Amino acid sequence: MLQYGQNDKFKCFDLASIENDIYHAFVCDRQLLTFVIHLFEYRNDLDIYSCIATIETHHVVLKDAQFQSFWNKLNMSVASSLEKQKALGVLWVIVIIFS
Secondary structure (H helix, E strand, C coil): CCCCCCCCHHHCCCHHHHHHHHHHHHHHCCCCCCCCCCCCCCHHHCCHHHHHHHHHHHCHHHHHCCHHHHHHHHHHHCCCHHHHHHHHHHHHHHHHHHC
16 A cells, blocks of 8 residues: 555555455466376275275186185284284275276
């Protein structure tokens, strides 16, 4: 805003117009971003049974693989729940690679 007697409008800051410029540049003129994630599943559905089912559904050749017996052996050999979670994360990466 210009003060009384001020002729040079470039020596003052109009914070409202700066805010509007920022709003229009970064909010109004934004394009929508669309992400496509193949075979996305919710985090709550991420368990060993859904991982095995996903592999078997999308890869019929692997239907006869012994994933369940592999998990049972791994489950007995892994002591902590943190290690089980890491093993499940590795299995989920395999699901993504196969898909």
